[in-house]
Amino acid sequence: MVQTQDFIPSSYSQTSDSGQFTWSAPSNIALVKYWGKKANQIPANPSVSFTLSHCKTITTLAFEKKQNDGNFSFDLLFEGKPKEDFKPKIQKFLERVEPYLPFLKDYHFTIDTQNTFPHSSGIASSASGMAALAVNFMSLERLLNPEMTEEYFCQKASFLARLGSGSACRSVKGKVVVWGAHANTETSSDLFGVEFPKDIHPNFNNYQDTILLVDKGEKQVSSTVGHDLMHDHPFAEKRFAQAHQNLDKISEVLHNGNLEEFVKIVESEALTLHAMMMTSMPYFILMKPNTLEIINKIWKFRSETKIPVCFTLDAGANVHVLYPEQTKEQVLAFIESELAMHCQNNQYIVDQMGFGAELIAH
Template sequence: MEEFFGSKKYKTANAKVSESCPSNIALIKYWGKYENQIPANPSISYTLSQCKTNTEIEFLADEKFSVQTFLSSTEEKKFAEKIEKYFKNIEAFLPWILKGKYIIRTENTFPHSSGIASSASGFGAIAKCLMEVDDLFCGKAEEDFKLKKASFLARLGSGSACRSLYNGLVVWGETKEVEASSDLFAVAFPSKDIHSIFKNFNDWVLLIHEGEKSVSSTVGHGLMTTNPYAERRFQEAHENFSTLKEILKVGDLKRFIQLVEHEALTLHAMMMMSEPAFILMKTGTLAVINKIWDFRKETDLPLFFTLDAGANVHLLFPRNKDEDKIKEFIIKELLQHTQNNGVVKDVMRF
């Protein structure tokens, strides 16, 4: 898209900016991608509220291009190498970006390896910072353009990061179901088309496994290129999007639960049917899922789950008169399946 190319004149100077960006959890999963972080199917996510990355970027204009990164005050040289590569990849869109030294200080409000996408919030925060620096060097851009370009830049660092730039339900990937949707950046799902029941949700993340995942998301996406069920999966995602749009409009919570859980299990099924195959769930993951199903059958209370590409479980439930009963069940029956009684409590950000 030509409007994203860095054609404006600029003048650099020392600068220091800071931004925050939350993580997000996908309901319809993006799994499989093409070159330049183009998704193989559209996805939709909830943006979280408390789980976020806070980032400060200091730009020193008179020094040779380099990147120095600190995570919670500890220098991370491997991350610096990753960011250097990222900056080189986006020079066409920010022509000043290789003209100085960067000192990046970042910290997450949630634990590492928690099943919360730190790459999404991390690259989202960096992209927002870069747009602030771009304002200083090239003149202030319109807010809508700035947000769209930040989402575009974040995508080139981590695909799902493009969704973290918006509140509420967020769409990434071109679909006929959402006007102006794009493979290049995310857009907010129209709030007017979302029933009020879906606008006030809890997301409690059970930390079943706090170590590194057995396979990275990058490798997992790559395995879809040879997965014999990939094309059917991509088609199903489009079909589920159409179904979800109707569900969101009418407020059908039971069908919402069914679809979200199906999407989570499909993601893991794709990994189990890849070559090589990976089983990302742990014993505790399965125990939690079965207990959720039993609890819902016995009480008819709307506690349900989604999963990322790992063992940890995102527990989703509305913030309403029944939530105390659900929280009591979680604490009494589900925490025992975590590694260290670990749970991260958050809510959706609208």
């Protein structure tokens, strides 16, 4: 079993004075949700997610050798312009990962990052952003240690990404990713995400996710605060047990292709996530009236057409509409005529299942 100390390097065989890498890393959407965490970004329950294809962060990491003065040195650009308000988050990330990347203070970094989706769209960019940064740092470590295996590269990138944003560990590799120790998922770990170990049924090939941008504003309660409220939550233990059971169920479904069962588990998980928010102390609601309008219309459409379209939600008001590729034409027509009116400025993003982080340039 892989332990935290396995990611602490002993020494490096090579040196590098300067260079740069560019990676993209996608967003992901959890089917079985993680809500609640322990120390060091360890999840209180396992989760499983679809990796997305179009919603991603593209990050260039340029590095130049400097005198190690005991400090981190970096410039942060967002879409080519300095972005000071992002810097504290990156500083915190570097502090957390330094034991595993001991070369960080030997370099000055220029981190230039951009998203393929609108910045204020209400889509969490922390998962894709931290995953993109993690794979860039791993590319530099691979320069210093060329013997590194591909498996180690991906595991450690996921491990590092998790220390920046929990769900970021699900954005490194794979179409479907499991994160969190789970008795019936081989190789699963609290430390990093792993590719779903079974064959995935053809029903899920290029599975579609259209993201309805209901509310693009800042959430009134951050996910970090929400996770913390699970510590004294009256229903926490039952919820954690339910997540383990639902991961068992959805593993079967992803393998056998039962879309009716998929719809039930995914929607139940989304509503349970928000039920946890509504029953914490202090309690809060992140859904908006338009979120509920959309959910009701999806239920009506599914009942009338028998098309296995369903919704899921992140910790926010936006709605992810999930459906098989062969129903795309009918579902998009339905979204355009019935659901877009409930989005801010009629905005939605058409996406589908993707494959994880990709090296663009080096």
